[in-house]
Every structure is written in C-alpha cells, then in structure tokens.
Amino acid sequence: MDQTFKEGNWTPSQWMDIFDDMLDSELDSGDQWTLTFNYSQTDHISTEERRRGWRVYSHCATGKFRCSSCSRKWNSARVVVLFRYRLRGREGRGTVIMRPFGQACLRCPDDDGFDLPGFTDKAVENTLSHLFGKIRKNCYEEEDDDDDDDDDDGWSVCSEKVWTKPHQKDLCEACLEGICCQDN
Numbered sequence: 001m002d003q004t005f006k007e008g009n010w011t012p013s014q015w016m017d018i019f020d021d022m023l024d025s026e027l028d029s030g031d032q033w034t035l036t037f038n039y040s041q042t043d044h045i046s047t048e049e050r051r052r053g054w055r056v057y058s059h060c061a062t063g064k065f066r067c068s069s070c071s072r073k074w075n076s077a078r079v080v081v082l083f084r085y086r087l088r089g090r091e092g093r094g095t096v097i098m099r100p101f102g103q104a105c106l107r108c109p110d111d112d113g114f115d116l117p118g119f120t121d122k123a124v125e126n127t128l129s130h131l132f133g134k135i136r137k138n139c140y141e142e143e144d145d146d147d148d149d150d151d152d153d154g155w156s157v158c159s160e161k162v163w164t165k166p167h168q169k170d171l172c173e174a175c176l177e178g179i180c181c182q183d184n
C-alpha cells in the first residue's frame, strides 16, 4: 500500500477510491453510497435538514500541504475534514458530502485563498473508518464500539505521530470559520 503523502496535493479520487474499497466491509447493507465534495459547506444542520436525515461528522486528520505560490511544504495534525451524510432508506441510497479545510502558507499570507491538504492512504482509511462507524450508528442503529460519548454528531481525533509546528489559527480556514479541532 502506498504510504507516502500525495505530495501535498488535494486528490479527491484518492478519497473516492478508498471509500469504494471500504464500502463492502464497512457497510454491509446493499445500499448504494456515494462520496461527493462541496468546498463551502458548514457544520450547521438546520432542523429541516436533520428531519430529512442529514447528519454531520468532523474529523481531525493529519495532512500535508504545499503552497501553490512558493512550493513550501508543511505538515499539520489539525486538518479538519467535514462530512455531511444521510441515508434515504426507501431508495437504498446514501450520500456523503465531504469538505477538506485548507491552510494558508506562512510565507505568503497575502496570497488569496487556502491550499488544500494531501493525505496518506492510511490517514484516509482512518478518517473513513470513523465516518463509517458514525454511519452504522446513526443510519443503521448499530452500536458504535469506539465511541466514548453519546453525541450523534461529533469529533474524533486521530493522532498519527507526525511532527508539526504549533497550530497557527490565523492561517487555518477551519479556525477562521470557528470549527477547528477541539483542544483536548
């Protein structure tokens, strides 16, 4: 298995491929689940959306960035990945919508926009296995065995041992939107 970072390049197909690979073993349901992307969604779920079955799950992952202007690279253990998901049981269709949060380069803070993270396959698998756990619990009413709280929506943090500098909130898109990883 490829354990190298995708060199700081955001690679949606990597997530889609691993999502598809994990589906059969993680969700043995016969329902058709798809992963799509939305780069502006928030963690807010309205009452109406919740009634229609939408849930949200945020994960704090380790990723690697590369500045699109100066090519500087950096690691971060606080990369926020936000998912919305719902199952339309009668149609047998499940939808997951993902948003990765970016970070801005230390050297080029005036550069417009954030760079999006690259991930190792392992980080993708780890993130998705937590997501599938939430889906099993909230869409299929299975027990969530690695859950230590009763919150439907929530956080989990995977701590891969990667050396990173202290988190710079002013360069983090998730911090600016007020939904960055909780300190523990």
Ligand SMILES: [Zn+2]
Binding pocket: 067, 068, 069, 070, 071, 072, 105, 106, 107, 108
């Ligand atoms: Zn830069």
Ligand SMILES: [Zn+2]
Binding pocket: 078, 167, 168, 169, 172, 173, 174, 175, 176, 180, 181
């Ligand atoms: Zn942050």
